[in-house]
Amino acid sequence: MSESSTATRTNRSDVTVLMTGAGAPGAWGIIRSLRLTEERDVRIVGVDMDPDAYGFSLVDASYRVPAGTDDGYVTRIADIVTKEDVDVVLPLTTDELQPLATHREDVPASVMVSAAEILSIANDKAALYAFLDKHGFDSAPRFCRVEDEASFVDAVQALEYPDNPVCFKPVVGSGMRGFRVLDEDADQLTQLLDEKPSATTTTFEEIRPVLAEADPFPKLVVMEYLPGEEYSVDALAMGDSVGPVVPRSRAKTRAGISFQGVVEENDRLIEEAGEICQKLGLEYNVNLQFKYDADGNPKLIEINPRVAGTIIMCVGAGVNLPYLGLKHALEEPIPSVDIEWETSMTRYWNEVFRSPGGDSFHVDPDGVTNRMATR
Secondary structure, eight states: OOHHHHHHHHTOSEEEEEESOTTSTTHHHHHHHHHSOSSSEEEEEEEESOTTOGGGGTSSEEEEOOOTTSTTHHHHHHHHHHHHTOSEEEOOSGGGHHHHHHTGGGSSSEEOOOOHHHHHHHTOHHHHHHHHHHTTOTTOOOEEEEOSHHHHHHHHHHTTTTTSOEEEEESSOOTTTTOEEEOTTOOHHHHHHHSOTTOOEEOHHHHHHHHHTOSSOOOEEEEEOOOSOEEEEEEEEETTEEEEEEEEEOOEEETTEEEEEEBOOOHHHHHHHHHHHHHHTOEEEEEEEEEEOTTSOEEEEEEEOSOOTTTHHHHHTTOOHHHHHHHHHTTOOOOOOOOOTTOEEEOOOOOOEEOTTSOEEEEETTEEEEOOOOO
C-alpha cells in the first residue's frame, strides 16, 4: 500500500478489516474486541476454508478461501480485499502468515504480519531457540534439532533421559500438535484408564518404533522438560519498539487453548518478552509462551507471531490489544493504557446453529438471533 493511500484510509471514521480463520477457537473474542471501540465503526469480513465456520454468523460479510498453503490463497485474499474495500488484513492462523508476508505487495491493504525473514525464525522453534541463545537471552531453553532417528536418540540421551523427562515437538507447528513428553516413570495404566486420549506423556520405548518407521523422518526439536507454571504474554510489537506487554497465566488449558487464567504484572516476563520482540523486529500483535524450569527460571517455548486466541483476556483487563494492533496497522499513534492487573477469566461454551435453508443463528437469553449466511 502506498503512503498516500494509507493516509487516506487512516482519516476514515470507519474501517474494514478482513479477518482470516473465522472458525478459529478465539475468533469470537477478537471480533468482539474490534467492535468494542467507540473511536470508529469497524466492519469485519471473515474468511475461512471451512464452509461451516462459526464466525461467519458473527461478521458483516463472509467468504470461503483455500488453505493458506494453497497456491491460490493470496490471490483469493486480494480479490476479496478489492471487492470489500478492505483496509487491513488480520490473519489468525499460522499457515497463512508466511504466504501473506511473502506476497504482501499483492494485497491492496495493510497486512498485519511481520516480515517473511523474521517469520522464518519465529515460526521455526529450533531457529528461534538458537537465536535466543546467540543473543544471550536467559529464556533460551536447552534443545537439539533432529532430522533422523539417530540424532533423535542422541538428543534424548544428551538431555539426560531417562533420569530426567524430556519433550519433543515439530520444528514448525502450533498449539499442542505433535507435542509429547518422554517420562520413564509414566504410569501407562493410569493413562489408559483414567486419562483422556489426548494425554501427552509417553515413554521413549513407546515412541521410538513409531518414529523409526517415519518416512521421511519429521523435523523435530527435542528440549528440556519444564515442570513449572506456563504463561502467555501478549504484546504489541512495533519493530524496534514495543507497546503494551501483558502476561497472563494458563491455569487451565484444553488442547492447548486457555480456559482459565489471570492477568499478572510479572516484570521479568514483561521485560524479557519486550526485548525478544525488539531484537527479532516483530510487528503487530504477537504472543510469546513461557514455562518455568525446576529452578524457577522462565524459558521461552514458542512465539506465535500473530494475534492469540485468548487475547480477549487482556481486553477484559482494560487493554484492547487487537484494536491497538489495528491502529498500528493504520499508522495511528498508540495511546497509553491502564492495565487492571489480577483480572481473571474463565471460558465457557457457546453454540452457532444453521437452519435447513443455510442461515446461521444463535440462541441468547432474548431468543433466536439470525445472522447472515456464508457467501
